[in-house]
Each structure stands twice: as structure tokens, then as C-alpha cells.
Amino acid sequence: MKGIIGKDNTISEISRRLRDSPIFVLLAGCTDVSKVPGITGAGATPDLTFLTPTLDSEIIGDGKSISSEIPPITPDGIPTPAIPSRAMLNLSSAESFVVDAGFSIYPKTSYYHTGLGPARNPEVGRALIEAEKAFGIGQKIGKLLSKGSMVIIAETIPGGTTTAQVVMSTYGGFRSSSSLPDDPTDVKNQIVRRSFARKKLSSKEPLELVAEYGDYTMAISLGICASAETDVLLSGGTQMANIFHLVSLSSAEKLPYLITNRWLMQHRHDTMESLVPPGRLLVSDLNFSNSRHLGLRAYERGIVREGVGISAAFFSALANGSSEEMVYSEIDRFYETFRDL
Amino acid sequence: MKGIIGKDNTISEISRRLRDSPIFVLLAGCTDVSKVPGITGAGATPDLTFLTPTLDSEIIGDGKSISSEIPPITPDGIPTPAIPSRAMLNLSSAESFVVDAGFSIYPKTSYYHTGLGPARNPEVGRALIEAEKAFGIGQKIGKLLSKGSMVIIAETIPGGTTTAQVVMSTYGGFRSSSSLPDDPTDVKNQIVRRSFARKKLSSKEPLELVAEYGDYTMAISLGICASAETDVLLSGGTQMANIFHLVSLSSAEKLPYLITNRWLMQHRHDTMESLVPPGRLLVSDLNFSNSRHLGLRAYERGIVREGVGISAAFFSALANGSSEEMVYSEIDRFYETFRDL
Numbered sequence: 297m298k299g300i301i302g303k304d305n306t307i308s309e310i311s312r313r314l315r316d317s318p319i320f321v322l323l324a325g326c327t328d329v330s331k332v333p334g335i336t337g338a339g340a341t342p343d344l345t346f347l348t349p350t351l352d353s354e355i356i357g358d359g360k361s362i363s364s365e366i367p368p369i370t371p372d373g374i375p376t377p378a379i380p381s382r383a384m385l386n387l388s389s390a391e392s393f394v395v396d397a398g399f400s401i402y403p404k405t406s407y408y409h410t411g412l413g414p415a416r417n418p419e420v421g422r423a424l425i426e427a428e429k430a431f432g433i434g435q436k437i438g439k440l441l442s443k444g445s446m447v448i449i450a451e452t453i454p455g456g457t458t459t460a461q462v463v464m465s466t467y468g469g470f471r472s473s474s475s476l477p478d479d480p481t482d483v484k485n486q487i488v489r490r491s492f493a494r495k496k497l498s499s500k501e502p503l504e505l506v507a508e509y510g511d512y513t514m515a516i517s518l519g520i521c522a523s524a525e526t527d528v529l530l531s532g533g534t535q536m537a538n539i540f541h542l543v544s545l546s547s548a549e550k551l552p553y554l555i556t557n558r559w560l561m562q563h564r565h566d567t568m569e570s571l572v573p574p575g576r577l578l579v580s581d582l583n584f585s586n587s588r589h590l591g592l593r594a595y596e597r598g599i600v601r602e603g604v605g606i607s608a609a610f611f612s613a614l615a616n617g618s619s620e621e622m623v624y625s626e627i628d629r630f631y632e633t634f635r636d637l
Numbered sequence: 638m639k640g641i642i643g644k645d646n647t648i649s650e651i652s653r654r655l656r657d658s659p660i661f662v663l664l665a666g667c668t669d670v671s672k673v674p675g676i677t678g679a680g681a682t683p684d685l686t687f688l689t690p691t692l693d694s695e696i697i698g699d700g701k702s703i704s705s706e707i708p709p710i711t712p713d714g715i716p717t718p719a720i721p722s723r724a725m726l727n728l729s730s731a732e733s734f735v736v737d738a739g740f741s742i743y744p745k746t747s748y749y750h751t752g753l754g755p756a757r758n759p760e761v762g763r764a765l766i767e768a769e770k771a772f773g774i775g776q777k778i779g780k781l782l783s784k785g786s787m788v789i790i791a792e793t794i795p796g797g798t799t800t801a802q803v804v805m806s807t808y809g810g811f812r813s814s815s816s817l818p819d820d821p822t823d824v825k826n827q828i829v830r831r832s833f834a835r836k837k838l839s840s841k842e843p844l845e846l847v848a849e850y851g852d853y854t855m856a857i858s859l860g861i862c863a864s865a866e867t868d869v870l871l872s873g874g875t876q877m878a879n880i881f882h883l884v885s886l887s888s889a890e891k892l893p894y895l896i897t898n899r900w901l902m903q904h905r906h907d908t909m910e911s912l913v914p915p916g917r918l919l920v921s922d923l924n925f926s927n928s929r930h931l932g933l934r935a936y937e938r939g940i941v942r943e944g945v946g947i948s949a950a951f952f953s954a955l956a957n958g959s960s961e962e963m964v965y966s967e968i969d970r971f972y973e974t975f976r977d978l
Contacts (some may be wrong), residue, residue, distance in 0.1 A: 319781060391780045402750070406774055409743070409750040433747055439732045440660060444784030 299614050300555075302578035310553060310578065313446040313527060314615035320390040320448045320605060321437065321520070322356050323513040324349040324407075325398030326414035327423070330455030334483055337475035337600065338454035340370070345454035346400040346414070352378035352452040352604050353394045356385070357405030360633075367634040373591025375631055377603040378452065380584075380592070383630035384623055388612035390448065395437065397430075397453065398512040408437070415511040418462055418491035427507030427515050434519020442524040448612075449520060449539075449552075450531045450605025451513045458484050460538040462491050462509040467500070467541070470571065472534040473564045477598045502542035514539055521552055528552035531608030533560040533601060537571040555607040557582045559598060580607040588628045640955050641896075643919035651894060651919065654787040654868060655956035661731040661789045661946060662778065662861070663697050664854040665690035665748075666739030667755035668764070671796030675824055678816035678941065679795035681711070686795035687741040687755070693719035693793040693945050694735045697726070698746030701974075708975040714932025716972055719793065719945040721925075721933070724971035725964055729953035731789065736778065738771075738794065739853040749778070756852040759803055759832035768848030768856050775860020783865040789953075790861060790880075790893075791872045791946025792854045799825050801879040803832050803850040808841070808882070811912065813875040814905045818939045843883035855880055862893055869893035872949030874901040874942060878912040896948040898923045900939060921948040929969045 297307050330336050330345035339345030347364060354362045355378040361367040368376035385392065394407035398414045410433050415423045424430065441447055453459075457472040464470040465488045474480065497508050506514040513535070521528050521543045530536040530552050540554050555578040556568060568577065584592040595601070613623050638648050671677050671686035680686030688705060695703045696719040702708040709717035726733065735748035739755045751774050756764045765771065782788055794800075798813040805811040806829045815821065838849050847855040854876070862869050862884045871877040871893050881895050896919040897909060909918065925933040936942070954964050 317780070317784070391777065393781055396750075404752065406749065406751050406777070408747065409737075410747045411745065436732065436747070439658065440734055440782060443658070443786045 297614060299581050299620055300578055300611055301581060303575050306553065306575055306578060310529060310611065311615040314612045315389060316445065317389045317391060318446040318448050318612065319441045320385060320392045320450060320608070321441065322353060322392060322394045322605065323397040323449065323451045323516055324353045324394055325396065325412070325453050325512050326400045327398070327453060327455045327459055327511045328414055328417040329458045329487065332417070332483060332487065334480050335458055336454045348376065348454050349399060349452045350401045350403045352376055353403040353407055354405045355379060355382050356392050356604065357394050357403070357407065362404040363401065369591065369634060372594065373589060374594045374599055375591055375634065377600055377606040379631055379634060380627045381604045381606045381609040383627040384609035384613040386630070387618040387623060387626055388609065388616045390612050393441065395516065397516050412512050415459070418459070418509040419487055419494060422508055423459070423510055424507045424512060424515060427503055430512050430515035431503055431519040434516035435523040437516070438520040438523030442526045444526065446527050446529055447520060447524055448529045448531055448605060448608045449517055450608065451535060452604050453511055453513050456511060456513060456535045458487055459509065459511045460535040462488050463505050463514065464538050466497065466505050466509065470567045471564060472538070472567065473560055473601055475600055475603065500545070502545050506542065514542065518542060518546065521550065522546065529608055530554040531605040532556065532603065534564050534567050537568050540576070541571045551576055553578065555580060555611060556602060557607045559595060559601045563598060563601060578611070580610045582606065582610050587624065589631055592627065592631060638955060640922050640961055641919055641952055642922060644916050647894065647916055647919060651870060651952065652956040655953045656730065657786065658730045658732060659787040659789050659953065660782045661726060661733045661791060661949070662782065663694060663733060663735045663791045663793060663946065664738040664857055665694045665735055665793045666737065666753070666853050667741045668739070668794060668796045668800055668852045669755055669758040670799045670828065673758070673824060673828065675821050676799055677795045679717070689717065689795050690740060690793045691742045691744045693717055694744040694748055695746045696720060696723050697733050697945065698735050698744070698748065703745040704742065710932065710975060713935065714930060715935045715940055716932055716975065717945065718941055718943070718947040720972055720975060721968045722945045722947045722950040724968040725950035725954040727971070728959040728964060728967055729950065729957045731953050734782065736857065738857050753853050756800070759800070759850040760828055760835060763849055764800065764851055765848045765853060765856060768844055771853045771856035772844055772860040775857035776864040778857070779861040779864030783867045785867065787868050787870060788861060788865055789870045789872055789946060789949045790858055791949065792876060793945050794852055794854050797852060797854060797876045799828055800850065800852045801876040803829050804846050804855065805879050807838065807846050807850065811908045812905060813879070813908065814901055814942055816941050816944065841886070843886050847883065855883065859883060859887065862891065863887065870949055871895040872946040873897065873944065875905050875908050878909050882912045892917055894919065896921060896952060897943060898948045900936060900942045904939060904942060919952070921951045923947065923951050928965065930972055933968065933972060
């Protein structure tokens with residue numbers, strides 16, 4: 297299929313499932329890691345990073361930013377990936393389901409409330425107070441939603457590539473990506489070092505690694521993958537590659553699929569290809585070069601790269617009959633509804 | 638099947654679906670009607686009726702009353718139907734999904750947040766500010782949950798038989814049931830009269846009737862029934878008979894099933910049989926006569942009668958292989974976990 301790169305039989309299988317009303321599960325939450333200055337591009341200031349998952353949830357759920365008059369678009373016009381993602385979901389048969397994976401500020405759209413609260417910075421303490429509960433919530437979501445539909449797992453968690461980096465460092469020398477054009481590897485590595493200095497786990501049990509160093513999007517994803525009765529499609533970059541690896545440690549028979557995009561592969565193809573076998577990995581050839589808007593064209597410079605399920609949303613739109621031209625036109629149009637606010 | 642009364646082919650069809658992991662959707666919410674003194678038995682005082690759906694949700698979701706140290710059991714030991722209902726769900730393959738159908742106090746269990754808020758008393762104003770939104774939420778829930786599983790709709794809304802009475806009075810002389818042994822028909826009829834004096838609708842459109850006089854459990858149910866891809870089983874008494882009738886006005890081809898119980902039929906079999914055709918109506922032969930506990934035996938005197946999906950929970954336990962003896966033993970045991978608090 298034009299626009300999607302991967303093994304032919306994987307593409308045709310996922311394409312078939314995406315035509316049949318998949319469920320787009322957005323795991324939205326916070327980690328204190330995002331308040332470390334310079335760690336993420338997902339928020340104008342460190343404090344405002346806690347609002348980003350809230351606004352992303354409102355955009356995915358209701359197509360608009362409700363909790364802030366200022367939409368999540370930088371002064372340069374660069375939008376949160378929730379905006380192109382929602383635009384593409386408009387062209388698909390997917391139904392969205394927003395899950396509280398540790399909100400700090402609850403969104404004004406319908407969502408599945410868990411009350412988990414933000415994850416802690418693993419430098420200063422065990423990251424997840426309620427890892428088992430979160431895993432159980434994931435299992436429940438998997439059982440509820442996967443009876444006949446493919447479940448897509450997407451995420452919005454500022455600082456999430458850093459928590460992924462800490463967890464990945466327990467099992468190998470993999471590097472996570474970043475929403476910033478210049479990956480703040482020094483700051484990330486410092487968090488890894490300090491986290492391990494605080495506590496070095498001997499366990500290699502996936503949920504235990506996640507509880508000590510990770511965030512709630514990981515724990516809930518592990519639960520969904522453990523209980524889902526149909527295929528799961530992880531949509532994202534190195535955070536999802538980390539989850540893929542953790543799932544593969546738990547159960548080699550029930551592997552999910554993973555879809556990422558060209559921008560992410562340009563930055564971290566080594567991590568993706570090391571952690572995800574070729575038959576399970578798809579790459580969307582998202583390309584904003586011809587957008588009418590400077591802020592969207594900025595994605596071509598490696599800003600943002602991944603998040604909020606943008607790659608699965610793209611594939612869903614294509615699988616349901618939209619041409620790439622229609623997709624990019626809808627993204628431009630939908631983006632404009634935010635600039636007029 | 639022993640314990641369930643109805644047409645043989647209906648019983649065998651529903652029994653088959655109940656073995657296949659149905660989803661037990663609890664619509665939990667409030668209406669200002671419950672604050673009218675003497676209108677409901679669901680709460681020790683009129684103000685405390687707003688806490689009942691919260692505690693019922695916690696019992697269904699997590700098996701315990703979290704937001705109050707005092708469980709929803711009267712001083713005489715009579716429990717909320719959430720307690721026997723959860724006990725029977727323990728013996729079933731059902732997965733529960735709690736939905737905010739207008740909470741006043743949000744529960745400390747996972748639930749689908751909508752932010753609708755309590756319905757208003759139709760005596761004083763239009764009952765639902767956001768009826769269309771609630772209907773849309775119901776449609777979304779129907780699409781998300783009904784891909785392969787049967788959806789059971791249950792409710793907990795103090796004052797709900799009164800809002801049902803007001804809506805029913807727009808289309809016939811039907812009488813709703815009550816959680817009180819002596820149905821407060823005078824108070825209910827006064828609310829009907831005053832509601833119609835405030836505004837007499839000429840419309841017979843179901844959602845419009847619900848918006849003017851009803852509550853959010855009705856609007857969400859209409860949405861679920863409109864979008865569900867598989868069978869829906871309404872579990873409850875006259876409130877569910879009202880919903881059944883409203884659905885039948887909207888779409889005669891996609892009728893749900895309804896399960897109620899013997900206690901309810903003893904009180905209002907005329908309403909049930911007038912509104913629900915025999916091929917769609919099941920009656921569970923719940924019988925607490927031999928319970929070890931006085932508070933459960935009180936159900937035999939027509940106290941409580943229905944609610945929180947007690948009848949579908951009973952059928953689910955039986956369909957999944959429990960004997961009636963096992964069911965009543967589990968109810969007694971589970972009830973005791975609350976008395977020891």
C-alpha cells in the first residue's frame with residue numbers, strides 16, 4: 297500500500313483490521329520527569345507539560361481544546377500531533393477511547409477515569425505507586441474492548457521518551473527518541489544514572505521494571521496486551537518499542553504489531569529495528585512537505601516526530617479509502633480550526 | 638432453565654450469550670427528584686441518596702464501599718442490591734463497566750467519566766441540560782463495547798422510578814415500581830402533575846421526552862441501544878420497561894431484551910407485561926427466603942425489589958454453571974464482608 301512501508305502480508309492484514317472499526321485507545325498521563333527543564337518539547341514551560349495530555353485528550357475526544365483557550369500549538373505554529381491525528385481519525389472508522397494513565401488535570405471530554413495520578417520521577421523514588429492496579433486496569437480494558445475490534449494503543453505523556461530510556465537501559469544500550477529536534481541525551485542519561493544510583497533492580501520482570509522506572513502508559517499497555525483477545529497495534533516510536541519488548545518478555549506468543557513513521561525512523565531506526573522484528577513493524581510515510589502551513593512543514597525538520605497515535609491514524613485513514621491527498625488536505629483544514637480560536 | 642422464567646428459546650439464546658463474557662454496563666447517576674422527602678428507599682436521608690450511586694459503583698467495580706465507611710446497608714441490615722449483584726457477578730464471566738450517568742460525587746473506582754451532572758427535578762425545569770450529548774455518549778459506548786459481547790444495561794439512580802413515572806405518563810397510564818415497600822404514589826403523581834403543569838410537550842420523540850422529564854440513564858441507554866451491534870439486555874424493573882418502550886418507538890427492528898425478577902413482577906407485572914412483549918421478557922426467580930441474614934430475607938417483603946442489574950447478574954451466574962445453592966451461598970458470604978467493616 298502506498299504510504300505504508302513493511303512486509304506485504306503484515307500490511308494487508310492490518311489494513312483489513314483497520315477497515316473494521318478499530319478502537320483507538322489513547323493512554324494519556326503525566327510523569328514528574330517532564331518538569332525537568334529541557335527534557336521535552338510537549339509544553340511551553342515545564343509546568344505546562346502537565347496540561348498537554350489533557351488538551352490532547354480533548355482534541356482526540358471532541359476535536360477541540362477545551363481546558364485552555366490557547367491550543368497546544370507553539371508560537372511558531374507547530375501543533376501537537378493530536379491535531380493531525382484527530383484529522384486523520386475523522387477519515388477512518390476508528391472509535392476513540394481516552395484513558396486516564398495518570399492525569400494531573402482531568403480533561404473536559406469523556407474518558408475512562410482511573411485516578412492513578414502522575415508517575416514520579418524515578419530519580420527520586422519508585423515511579424509507580426500503583427503499578428499492579430494499573431496493570432489490572434489494562435487487563436480490564438483489553439477484555440472490554442478487544443472482543444471483535446483491533447485495539448490501537450496510542451500515548452500522550454510528556455517526558456515519556458525519558459522514562460522509556462530509563463527502562464530500556466535495564467536491558468540494553470538502546471536509545472529513545474525525543475520530541476525535540478536536538479535530543480537532550482545528556483539530561484536523559486543523567487536521569488538514568490541517578491535512577492539506578494537510587495535503586496538498581498535485580499529483577500527483570502517487566503511490570504517491576506516499569507513500576508520502578510517507568511510510567512503508567514507502560515503498565516496499562518502491558519495489561520491490555522496480556523488480556524486482549526484480538527490483535528493489538530502499538531502506535532508510536534521508541535516508547536512503544538520499549539513496550540513491545542516488555543510484552544515479548546512476558547509472552548512470546550501474543551506479540552502486538554507496531555506502527556511508527558519516517559521521521560522517527562530517521563532519528564532512531566536502530567532502536568526500532570533492534571526491538572521489533574520486521575514482520576511486526578510498519579512505518580508510515582507521513583510527509584508534511586507540501587502542507588499549506590509552516591507549523592506542519594516543521595515536522596519535516598524532526599520536530600515532534602511521533603505521538604498521539606499519528607502513525608496508526610494515518611494508516612486508518614488510508615485503509616478506509618482516503619487518498620494521501622485527501623489526508624493532507626483534511627489535516628490542513630482541521631489545523632486551521634485551531635488557528636482561528 | 639431453573640431459576641429463570643420466560644420463553645424457552647429466549648432463555649436459551651440469552652444463556653448462550655451470557656456464557657461468552659458479556660459486558661455489564663452500570664449507568665450510575667443522580668436526579669434532584671431523589672431529594673424530595675419520601676420518594677425513595679435508596680439512601681438513609683434525602684441528601685445521602687446522592688451518595689448511593691457512588692457506593693454502588695465502587696461495589697460493582699472493586700467489591701467494596703470506598704467513599705463511605707458506612708456501607709449502603711440500612712440499620713436493619715438491608716443491603717443495596719449492588720451487594721448481591723456483585724456477589725453473583727463474581728460467579729459469572731461478565732466484565733463490568735461503570736458509566737457516569739450524572740454523578741454528584743465521583744466514585745473511587747475506575748469508571749467512564751462524562752461530567753453530565755445530576756438531572757434536574759422536572760417539576761422545576763427541563764430535566765437534562767445535555768440530552769444530545771448523553772445520547773452521543775451512549776452511542777459511543779454501544780460502538781465500543783458491543784463488537785462481540787452482549788451488553789447488559791443496569792442502573793443505579795435513586796428517584797429513577799419517579800422520573801420513569803413522569804416519562805411513562807406521557808404515553809399511557811402505566812405505573813412504575815418503587816424501592817419502598819409502600820409505593821409513594823401520591824408524591825410521585827404530584828411530581829407528574831407539576832412537571833406537566835410546568836411544560837406539556839406535544840412531541841412524542843423519545844429523546845425529547847427524556848430530556849424534558851427523565852434522567853441521564855435513559856438518554857445514555859437510548860444511545861447504546863441505537864448503536865449496539867449485538868443484543869442488548871436491559872436489567873431492571875419499570876425503569877427498564879420505560880426504556881424498552883422508548884427504544885421500540887425509535888426502532889422496532891433492534892429491540893433489546895429485558896430481565897426483571899419475581900419481586901418486581903409481584904408489584905408491577907401489569908406495567909412490565911404491557912410494555913414488553915413475552916418473547917423479550919425474562920423473569921429471574923430470585924429468592925432470599927433461605928438467606929442466613931435477616932437483611933437479605935427482607936427482600937421477600939418487597940423492600941428494594943430491583944436495581945443494579947441484580948436480575949441479569951443472577952442469570953449470568955446460573956448460565957456460567959453455578960447452582961442456585963452456590964449463588965445464595967456466595968451472596969451470604971459477600972454480604973458478610975460488608976457487615977464486618
